[in-house]
Amino acid sequence: MTFIAEGYNSFDTKKTPSGVIKYLPDPKSVLTLIQSGKLKEHILLVQGGTTTFLAPALSMGAIGVITMSGAPESHLGILSREFQMPCVMSAYLVGSDSRYVTGGDNEAHFTGLIKALDGKNARLHCEDRETGRVALFS
Amino acid sequence: MSTYKHRYEARDDGLRFQDLVYQGNFKGMPPVPDGILGDKIMRSRAKSKVLEKVSKEDVLRDQFTLDELNDLNNYLAWNIWDVLVMRATEGVSGMIPRQEYEILAFMQEFYRWPEVLQMTTDEIGAKGVMEIGASARREIGTKVNCVHDWCIGAVGFGMGRCGLLALEAIQPRDFVRESNTILKFMQRVLWGKRQDGYILNSQDRYRCQIHENDVIEKLGREIEHLEHGSEAHDAFVRFNAAAELLSFLDHYDCRLGLGDTGPYQLADGRIMIIRDLFTNEDVYDWSDVCEHEKVPHCYSLCLVIDPEKMGLDEIRVNDISTTFTRPKNYIEYIVGGAVFVREKWDTPMGEVYQVKVADLDKRLEGIQQATLKLYSKFSRMPRRTLIENGMYVYYIDMILPHLRLAGTYEKACKDYEFWEIDQRVANYYYDIVKRGFAQATVPQKIFSGEGYLPFPDNVSLNRSKYFWK
Numbered sequence: 001m002t003f004i005a006e007g008y009n010s011f012d013t014k015k016t017p018s019g020v021i022k023y024l025p026d027p028k029s030v031l032t033l034i035q036s037g038k039l040k041e042h043i044l045l046v047q048g049g050t051t052t053f054l055a056p057a058l059s060m061g062a063i064g065v066i067t068m069s070g071a072p073e074s075h076l077g078i079l080s081r082e083f084q085m086p087c088v089m090s091a092y093l094v095g096s097d098s099r100y101v102t103g104g105d106n107e108a109h110f111t112g113l114i115k116a117l118d119g120k121n122a123r124l125h126c127e128d129r130e131t132g133r134v135a136l137f138s
Numbered sequence: 139m140s141t142y143k144h145r146y147e148a149r150d151d152g153l154r155f156q157d158l159v160y161q162g163n164f165k166g167m168p169p170v171p172d173g174i175l176g177d178k179i180m181r182s183r184a185k186s187k188v189l190e191k192v193s194k195e196d197v198l199r200d201q202f203t204l205d206e207l208n209d210l211n212n213y214l215a216w217n218i219w220d221v222l223v224m225r226a227t228e229g230v231s232g233m234i235p236r237q238e239y240e241i242l243a244f245m246q247e248f249y250r251w252p253e254v255l256q257m258t259t260d261e262i263g264a265k266g267v268m269e270i271g272a273s274a275r276r277e278i279g280t281k282v283n284c285v286h287d288w289c290i291g292a293v294g295f296g297m298g299r300c301g302l303l304a305l306e307a308i309q310p311r312d313f314v315r316e317s318n319t320i321l322k323f324m325q326r327v328l329w330g331k332r333q334d335g336y337i338l339n340s341q342d343r344y345r346c347q348i349h350e351n352d353v354i355e356k357l358g359r360e361i362e363h364l365e366h367g368s369e370a371h372d373a374f375v376r377f378n379a380a381a382e383l384l385s386f387l388d389h390y391d392c393r394l395g396l397g398d399t400g401p402y403q404l405a406d407g408r409i410m411i412i413r414d415l416f417t418n419e420d421v422y423d424w425s426d427v428c429e430h431e432k433v434p435h436c437y438s439l440c441l442v443i444d445p446e447k448m449g450l451d452e453i454r455v456n457d458i459s460t461t462f463t464r465p466k467n468y469i470e471y472i473v474g475g476a477v478f479v480r481e482k483w484d485t486p487m488g489e490v491y492q493v494k495v496a497d498l499d500k501r502l503e504g505i506q507q508a509t510l511k512l513y514s515k516f517s518r519m520p521r522r523t524l525i526e527n528g529m530y531v532y533y534i535d536m537i538l539p540h541l542r543l544a545g546t547y548e549k550a551c552k553d554y555e556f557w558e559i560d561q562r563v564a565n566y567y568y569d570i571v572k573r574g575f576a577q578a579t580v581p582q583k584i585f586s587g588e589g590y591l592p593f594p595d596n597v598s599l600n601r602s603k604y605f606w607k
Contacts, residue, residue: 011467027233027517049228050236051383052391052516058383059509069229072466073221075386075393076228082379084469090227102227102585103578129465 001135003125005117007091009132010072011081017064018123018137019043023114027053034060043122043134047110049074049089058083064124066091066117066134068110069100086124088132091117140445145452146343151175153452153464160219162587163212172220173454177340180216184209191335197326198264201599202318208592210321214296215590217288217340221456223585230577233513234391235521237576239528241301246533246563248298252316254554255290255323255537258546264326270543271330275350277487278357279414279436279480281539283397284339284346285459287331289536291324292457300589301580305569307562310591312603317593327540344454346399349412354402357440358410361474362495370495374475377498380505381415381437387512388417388425390528394535395419397459404442408473409453411461413439417505420482421538424527427511431504434481438490442474483542525567530557 022042024030033039034056040063046054049070054062058079065087070076072089080087090100093116098109117134125133144150152174159169160176170179181189188196188206202210230237259267274282295317302308328337331348339346364371385395397414404410415437418428443450448471451464461468477493493501516524534557541547550556570576583589 009466011469012465013467013470025232027513031514031517046232047229048231050231050233050391051386052234052513053232055383055387056510056513059380059506067228069227071224071227073224073462074228075225075391078460079379079383079386081467081469082375082382084375084379100227100229102229103574103581106229 003133005091005134008089010077010087021117023118049076051075051079086126140450142450197329214292215587239525243529243532244297244301247294249560251294252319254550258544262544267326268330271327274331278438287327288457295320304583311597314601346455360476384417385415390531393458398461411441428508431508434479436480438478440476444473
């Protein structure tokens with residue numbers, strides 16, 4: 001199995017959710033996805049590690065999340081554990097040196113991740129204690 | 139097999155939960171790690187005894203010495219780093235401008251709290267402030283808890299002073315008297331709550347075992363057995379998560395909605411966490427959606443965890459009332475639970491009632507509806523309103539429970555214009571978005587520990603600030 005991205009694992013679990021990665025840029029896109037009834041078909045890709053942005057998606061049963069910043073101690077990390085929803089945090093592309101920097105200019109890092117992940121079929125692997133991984137499949 | 143009890147042996151240094159290390163005001167000295175070892179090192183560097191177990195007489199004394207003030211400043215700076223440095227990587231919310239509202243709140247608190255806390259101390263006396271802390275020993279669903287009590291000193295004094303120093307609005311020698319007022323209030327509440335001489339959980343190997351034995355026994359008798367994989371277990375976990383999410387959302391994505399205590403050792407070898415989830419704070423106008431869905435002020439959950447099945451190596455109930463474990467996933471090892479309801483903040487303990495696990499799904503619907511409505515409401519708010527509301531959550535809520543119990547909240551609103559925003563802070567609104575001040579400068583100062591400059595030697599303990607330029 002080839003992993004395209006990895007990051008902090010918010011909690012260790014044997015669950016391996018899969019779906020089409022969907023980047024959610026704003027609250028409107030979150031509400032639109034929920035209203036479409038297709039929430040559970042997607043792995044959600046978001047920029048921040050906070051809970052408020054994804055609140056209704058978590059509440060309605062999102063199956064897995066990839067964040068581009070944040071850690072298990074962030075609110076989304078805590079809540080993903082409580083919901084037992086696998087979550088890979090501060091993800092970066094395997095083979096790339098680009099990393100999220102707290103307080104830095106992360107625009108290029110985010111753009112690279114979105115381009116590589118959005119719209120792809122993916123499965124999350126979060127059995128490791130520290131590292132969560134993203135695998136693509138066709 | 140668990141090893142977590144080793145963490146409570148004097149010679150044990152605990153596990154490391156993160157790779158980062160802390161420097162703070164101790165340049166040229168070895169960096170400090172997180173956890174039990176970090177606490178030991180920080181206390182060994184103190185010049186006074188204020189970080190050791192202190193007596194009631196010490197706490198009743200009105201004035202800290204300069205060494206004590208600086209020791210508290212240094213220790214709180216490390217403690218803030220210890221609990222928040224990893225959380226601080228979470229970046230922008232996409233919904234609520236949290237860094238912006240946090241920084242404004244820190245500064246507003248440092249300016250406005252001292253006179254309100256002094257007025258409260260004058261009204262009820264130092265012992266009365268300690269009794270506010272002690273009230274938490276017999277209650278569940280109370281916001282007199284770790285995170286609120288810690289915030290008085292760590293946020294109002296520590297981060298507030300740090301932010302104003304970074305903005306160059308104040309100098310290290312300013313507001314010594316006001317700093318003493320804030321820190322004394324914090325010390326008295328926390329000492330009254332713990333009653334073991336310490337004030338912070340990090341000083342006690344991350345334990346917050348504050349409830350009296352008879353309270354624990356009474357709650358323990360109501361625990362329902364939960365088998366992993368059963369519908370009851372799933373319902374309990376689902377409810378805990380959904381209520382926690384709403385409590386975060388109602389408090390503008392901040393930790394004030396959550397209050398854990400424990401771990402309490404049960405007779406059968408298992409451990410219990412008592413978790414308060416504040417799902418409806420009626421002081422906020424946006425919380426009307428929770429009211430419409432009949433969501434109570436607080437759901438209190440007892441979570442019983444099997445440490446042996448989990449292979450628990452360390453459990454921390456940190457000073458912002460949050461439980462972290464190694465391994466991380468304790469949810470799978472919940473083997474028992476109970477849920478209680480406190481309808482209003484002042485509902486007497488005798489009227490707190492239990493909801494059986496089988497009935498939780500009926501309650502879950504109200505929580506989910508309130509979450510969706512709150513989200514829709516926030517998504518339509520302009521940025522400035524979100525920042526202002528978030529600032530109120532910090533500035534008001536962090537000392538609201540203490541003022542309520544002291545009976546001084548109304549006086550603070552009427553005579554001290556508690557809900558007004560200081561003109562200086564209102565003006566900072568425009569400054570904090572320049573040159574990355576909110577997004578980069580202040581977080582860097584706060585989370586590296588660099589910004590908590592000590593009070594200078596020989597500064598007068600009465601020093602305030604009367605000159606602005």
